[in-house]
Amino acid sequence: MKKFDLPLKDDDIRSLYAGDVIELNGYIYTARDAAHKRICEALKAGEKPPIDLDGAVVYYCGPTPARDGEIIGSCGPTTSARMDDYAPTLIEHGAKVMIGKGKRSGAVTQAIKDNCGLYLAAIGGAGALLKSYVKSCELVAYPDLGCESIYRLKIESMQLIVATDCRGESILK
Amino acid sequence: MRVLNVKDIIEPLAQAVEHALCNVEEAVIKRLKEAAERESGERAEWALRRLIENGEIAKKTHSFACQDTGLAVVFAEVGQDLKLQGMLLSDAVNEGIRRGYSTARKSVACPLSRVNTKDNTPAVVHTEIVKGDRLELYYLAKGAGSENMSAVYMLTPSKGRDGIIAAAADAVKRAGANPCPPIILGIGIGGTMEKAALLSKKALLRECGKPSENAQVAALEKDILDAVNALKIGAQGFGGDVTALSVAAEIFPTHIGMLPVAVNIQCHSSRHAHLVFEGEEL
Numbered sequence: 001m002k003k004f005d006l007p008l009k010d011d012d013i014r015s016l017y018a019g020d021v022i023e024l025n026g027y028i029y030t031a032r033d034a035a036h037k038r039i040c041e042a043l044k045a046g047e048k049p050p051i052d053l054d055g056a057v058v059y060y061c062g063p064t065p066a067r068d069g070e071i072i073g074s075c076g077p078t079t080s081a082r083m084d085d086y087a088p089t090l091i092e093h094g095a096k097v098m099i100g101k102g103k104r105s106g107a108v109t110q111a112i113k114d115n116c117g118l119y120l121a122a123i124g125g126a127g128a129l130l131k132s133y134v135k136s137c138e139l140v141a142y143p144d145l146g147c148e149s150i151y152r153l154k155i156e157s158m159q160l161i162v163a164t165d166c167r168g169e170s171i172l173k
Numbered sequence: 174m175r176v177l178n179v180k181d182i183i184e185p186l187a188q189a190v191e192h193a194l195c196n197v198e199e200a201v202i203k204r205l206k207e208a209a210e211r212e213s214g215e216r217a218e219w220a221l222r223r224l225i226e227n228g229e230i231a232k233k234t235h236s237f238a239c240q241d242t243g244l245a246v247v248f249a250e251v252g253q254d255l256k257l258q259g260m261l262l263s264d265a266v267n268e269g270i271r272r273g274y275s276t277a278r279k280s281v282a283c284p285l286s287r288v289n290t291k292d293n294t295p296a297v298v299h300t301e302i303v304k305g306d307r308l309e310l311y312y313l314a315k316g317a318g319s320e321n322m323s324a325v326y327m328l329t330p331s332k333g334r335d336g337i338i339a340a341a342a343d344a345v346k347r348a349g350a351n352p353c354p355p356i357i358l359g360i361g362i363g364g365t366m367e368k369a370a371l372l373s374k375k376a377l378l379r380e381c382g383k384p385s386e387n388a389q390v391a392a393l394e395k396d397i398l399d400a401v402n403a404l405k406i407g408a409q410g411f412g413g414d415v416t417a418l419s420v421a422a423e424i425f426p427t428h429i430g431m432l433p434v435a436v437n438i439q440c441h442s443s444r445h446a447h448l449v450f451e452g453e454e455l
């Protein structure tokens with residue numbers, strides 16, 4: 001299994017092919033429907049988004065709240081297709097890697113090809129397992145959105161599968 | 174005649190909800206293990222084994238199996254000879270859901286403003302008057318990933334049995350990886366549009382893998398399962414032999430000019446509970 005420290009370099013991304021199982025270490029951001037809408041509105045208005053998108057890894061996830069003594073609650077991926085309208089904008093502004101579940105639109109695949117991007121699949125419904133990879137969790141933006149806020153997660157040995165590689169090839173049926 | 178103080182349902186419902194959200198059903202785990210054994214797709218098998226591991230971790234650490242703890246659907250069957258006393262039944266159900274979801278994700282919002290209700294209520298409550306003197310509650314957590322991929326097909330009678338199978342396969346094909354396969358299918362056949370949809374939801378209450386008691390329906394369930402697995406979507410859409418773990422169908426007479434078919438898709442994280450309240454002698 002290939003292992004990588006984030007952020008990924010373009011050479012790392014080019015070395016990956018659809019279907020590869022990989023392990024990631026480093027920092028990623030959670031964002032789902034409502035956070036994407038706000039980031040795109042900010043970019044459209046010429047404002048700086050609340051996270052540095054350059055090389056960012058965006059995880060489509062809205063975790064359950066952490067219980068006492070926990071770092072985070074269960075945190076599996078949500079359906080990526082709902083972010084398809086926003087993803088090309090984030091990629092054009094520097095975001096490199098998306099983590100989610102399910103197929104992407106043609107526009108997202110094209111943006112991945114044009115910008116040496118990567119789409120990784122996490123196991124949908126494996127919220128308790130994915131929680132075990134998270135070593136720290138910090139609220140960084142949009143606290144009013146609850147589980148849809150943006151969190152910065154430190155992940156360790158998070159197992160993912162390359163769903164769409166930088167050549168636009170996908171394993172998803 | 175028996176009498177039930179309605180507030181007495183709140184705490185048992187809350188506890189049943191929390192338990193269901195943290196414990197993947199044994200019947201599902203059993204099916205996942207069988208699926209992993211026979212799966213020929215390497216990546217799909219990898220995904221199935223991660224799901225089995227997830228169920229074990231959730232149980233051991235008392236964590237939610239999936240972060241999408243869903244919109245609560247509750248079927249309330251009220252015995253005609255039971256007297257309900259005190260608070261309104263739907264208020265008590267919502268209070269039970271509120272408490273049961275106290276540490277779960279709050280996933281319910283206004284459909285227009287998208288403002289979150291912050292306590293995961295209201296539940297979708299279906300109440301039916303039935304024979305007897307008991308109250309039975311059936312709780313089901315419905316996540317968005319699978320519910321969004323569900324569909325109703327208003328077929329014409331000429332489409333027949335083959336049309337029903339094709340409708341189920343069409344819904345699953347369109348859904349692809351989105352509803353977190355391997356999925357469980359609830360199929361409602363007959364009635365009207367909303368009756369078929371309700372039947373399809375009720376079908377999901379059945380234990381995973383248990384066939385219908387009606388032989389004709391059980392045979393149809395098997396054929397639908399074969400048709401869906403022939404799509405080779407596989408676990409998580411990674412390509413493989415097991416796209417669905419089981420199919421449960423329910424039927425109801427329909428109009429001579431209609432054949433409604435509802436396909437309710439449920440992810441592998443099938444979470445439900447059944448509670449019976451006897452009340453006391455009046």
